[in-house]
Amino acid sequence: METTQSIIRVENLKRTFVVGSEEVHALKGLTFEIKKGEFVSIMGSSGSGKSTLLNILGCLDQPTSGEYYIDNISVRQRTKNELSEIRNRKIGFVFQSYNLLPRTSALENVELPLVYNPLVSHQERREKAQYALEMVGLKDRMGHMPNQLSGGQQQRVAIARALVNDPVIVLADEATGNLDTRTSYEIMSLFQNLHEQGKTIAFVTHESDIAVFTSRTIFLRDGHILRDEQVETKSAEEALKNLPVDNDY
Amino acid sequence: MDILNLIRISGKALLRNKTRSALSMLGIVIGIAAVIAVVNLGEGLKQSTANQLSDMGTNLIMVMRANMRRGGVSMGSGSVQSLKVKDVEMIKANAKNITMVSPLVNASGQLVNGSKNWSGTAYGGSPEFLEIKKYELATGVCFTDEDVKKYAKVGIIGQTIVEELFDEGEDPIGKNIRIGSMPIKVIGTLKEKGENGMGQDQDDIIILPYSTVQKRMLGVDYIQQIVASAASENVAEAAVAEIEQILRESHKIKPDGTDDFEVRTQQEMLEMMNSMTGTITTVLIAIALISLLVGCIGIMNIMYVTVTERTKEIGLRMSIGAKNAAILMQFLTESIILSLIGGIIGLLLGVGLSYIVSLFMSLPFVVNAVWMVISFVSCAILGLIAGFFPALKASQTDPINALRYE
Numbered sequence: 203m204e205t206t207q208s209i210i211r212v213e214n215l216k217r218t219f220v221v222g223s224e225e226v227h228a229l230k231g232l233t234f235e236i237k238k239g240e241f242v243s244i245m246g247s248s249g250s251g252k253s254t255l256l257n258i259l260g261c262l263d264q265p266t267s268g269e270y271y272i273d274n275i276s277v278r279q280r281t282k283n284e285l286s287e288i289r290n291r292k293i294g295f296v297f298q299s300y301n302l303l304p305r306t307s308a309l310e311n312v313e314l315p316l317v318y319n320p321l322v323s324h325q326e327r328r329e330k331a332q333y334a335l336e337m338v339g340l341k342d343r344m345g346h347m348p349n350q351l352s353g354g355q356q357q358r359v360a361i362a363r364a365l366v367n368d369p370v371i372v373l374a375d376e377a378t379g380n381l382d383t384r385t386s387y388e389i390m391s392l393f394q395n396l397h398e399q400g401k402t403i404a405f406v407t408h409e410s411d412i413a414v415f416t417s418r419t420i421f422l423r424d425g426h427i428l429r430d431e432q433v434e435t436k437s438a439e440e441a442l443k444n445l446p447v448d449n450d451y
Numbered sequence: 452m453d454i455l456n457l458i459r460i461s462g463k464a465l466l467r468n469k470t471r472s473a474l475s476m477l478g479i480v481i482g483i484a485a486v487i488a489v490v491n492l493g494e495g496l497k498q499s500t501a502n503q504l505s506d507m508g509t510n511l512i513m514v515m516r517a518n519m520r521r522g523g524v525s526m527g528s529g530s531v532q533s534l535k536v537k538d539v540e541m542i543k544a545n546a547k548n549i550t551m552v553s554p555l556v557n558a559s560g561q562l563v564n565g566s567k568n569w570s571g572t573a574y575g576g577s578p579e580f581l582e583i584k585k586y587e588l589a590t591g592v593c594f595t596d597e598d599v600k601k602y603a604k605v606g607i608i609g610q611t612i613v614e615e616l617f618d619e620g621e622d623p624i625g626k627n628i629r630i631g632s633m634p635i636k637v638i639g640t641l642k643e644k645g646e647n648g649m650g651q652d653q654d655d656i657i658i659l660p661y662s663t664v665q666k667r668m669l670g671v672d673y674i675q676q677i678v679a680s681a682a683s684e685n686v687a688e689a690a691v692a693e694i695e696q697i698l699r700e701s702h703k704i705k706p707d708g709t710d711d712f713e714v715r716t717q718q719e720m721l722e723m724m725n726s727m728t729g730t731i732t733t734v735l736i737a738i739a740l741i742s743l744l745v746g747c748i749g750i751m752n753i754m755y756v757t758v759t760e761r762t763k764e765i766g767l768r769m770s771i772g773a774k775n776a777a778i779l780m781q782f783l784t785e786s787i788i789l790s791l792i793g794g795i796i797g798l799l800l801g802v803g804l805s806y807i808v809s810l811f812m813s814l815p816f817v818v819n820a821v822w823m824v825i826s827f828v829s830c831a832i833l834g835l836i837a838g839f840f841p842a843l844k845a846s847q848t849d850p851i852n853a854l855r856y857e
Contacts (some may be wrong), residue, residue: 260770262770262850263851282774283776286774286775290772297767297854303767306463315771
């Protein structure tokens with residue numbers, strides 16, 4: 203039953219912050235599941251708790267209560283080092299502002315997650331990074347520094363970096379937030395390609411016109427799930443073709 | 452994460468900021484260079500003092516007349532005429548640790564050869580005087596015990612006097628010169644010896660039999676000094692004790708009486724001079740160490756700036772799976788690499804500097820290996836200390852906040 207294998211499962215997930223003497227309930231008991239091969243967008247306005255959720259899903263933060271399983275491993279009560287290892291082996295991050303190391307070639311940026319995995323040899327690291335860059339269509343830009351790349355290209359390098367450790371899930375945080383419409387669509391098209399190749403992707407955004415490119419949307423409001431529904435996926439490639447030409451400069 | 456990987460990551464991070472890395476290294480470079488240069492030069496100075504002193508004689512022991520007080524007034528060194536030739540003979544006969552001994556009487560006078568003249572000092576000694584004071588004959592012969600007995604008017608002259616009194620190419624041997632009104636036949640010349648530690652020209656010398664100086668020039672029966680050679684450096688102290696014993700007996704000094712003479716060894720003089728240069732060297736090292744400390748603080752400062760500036764990088768590294776320890780090690784390694792490279796450059800610079808300075812000051816060039824090792828190790832330790840707190844700060848970064856840091 204490979205297609206129904208659960209990648210992410212959260213049960214009654216709560217996260218409470220203590221700010222001064224007040225308790226802020228950012229997440230008020232979320233329960234959902236992301237299965238292997240899904241392309242999920244997590245939507246919500248600011249303050250809805252989507253960043254908090256993403257931090258927990260990314261094992262950067264721990265829930266106050268509730269269970270979180272990634273790849274059927276419970277994340278509760280893990281040490282910092284164990285969480286680091288889970289991030290290193292199971293998760294690929296894509297950030298809004300790319301977060302590439304400056305003055306470091308695309309190839310070396312992509313290699314970075316594998317540097318922290320002692321099981322991967324130097325040779326293997328290089329090969330995997332090259333392959334990941336090929337997947338995002340930057341085969342001929344491997345030696346370029348981030349400042350020699352356009353925003354879209356930088357985000358592709360970041361996506362390659364997220365893919366290089368072959369994670370069970372790619373977590374994207376407003377990955378198109380810094381890009382113009384055309385480049386956004388290009389990136390979404392890339393994500394759709396990866397999805398077709400079987401990657402599991404969770405895409406956090408507040409833009410509904412980006413969410414339409416995913417296959418399922420979870421709406422958050424005030425720490426609750428407002429809606430969780432399958433959506434009709436629009437093709438990003440189609441959308442790209444329909445863009446007015448004058449938008450291209 | 453293995454060490455090699457760590458060094459690669461840290462090295463790359465440093466190379467990304469070449470100017471800043473170089474500048475933060477500078478403090479350590481200067482500090483280490485200063486320490487090494489001062490230590491090497493101090494060592495060179497010490498050796499040069501030792502060389503010059505040993506040049507003055509072979510395991511030299513000097514017996515001088517004591518500084519006497521009369522009615523509470525110091526009469527100055529050598530104010531009593533307590534030393535006699537008889538004392539020399541007693542020492543020669545009885546002291547087992549003494550190989551050579553000679554009286555020393557000085558008299559100054561005008562040296563004249565035809566139309567040339569030169570103001571010089573005549574040194575009266577026994578035939579052993581040359582060897583005790585490490586003089587070697589260039590040409591001719593030394594006077595003999597027979598000459599001493601006969602107050603012979605013969606002398607051996609140093610190169611300075613050869614140059615002053617004789618034409619170039621002229622052979623002084625067999626020529627007659629005058630000291631004051633007394634004619635002296637030159638029977639030998641000395642090899643050049645140069646200046647001694649006090650800047651005295653050791654070649655400006657004419658050596659005569661001591662009896663000649665005593666009887667023919669001064670008309671006295673005392674001598675001014677006794678110079679002797681101990682059998683070896685190790686027995687120098689025993690030799691001093693022997694001489695003191697012999698002279699006390701010969702001068703009939705009671706057990707509770709004050710000596711009317713003073714015995715000094717070369718070793719004592721060396722120690723005296725070393726303690727002087729040693730103090731200066733220590734002070735200079737202390738100053739250099741302070742500059743090293745400042746360099747260390749410089750590295751710590753830069754590391755703090757680096758950690759703050761690279762908050763986002765730290766957050767990213769953590770989010771893709773770098774453990775806290777890995778972050779700590781990365782920044783620690785950066786700091787150690789900085790200080791070690793700075794240290795190596797400083798070492799080379801310090802050695803180069805001490806070499807150049809020793810050339811200019813005509814000191815022997817000495818490299819103190821112990822201090823090189825000490826400096827290098829302390830560099831690593833300083834790097835460790837300087838990097839530790841910034842690295843700790845980096846490793847305690849919260850990745851969530853760090854990723855949002857602008």
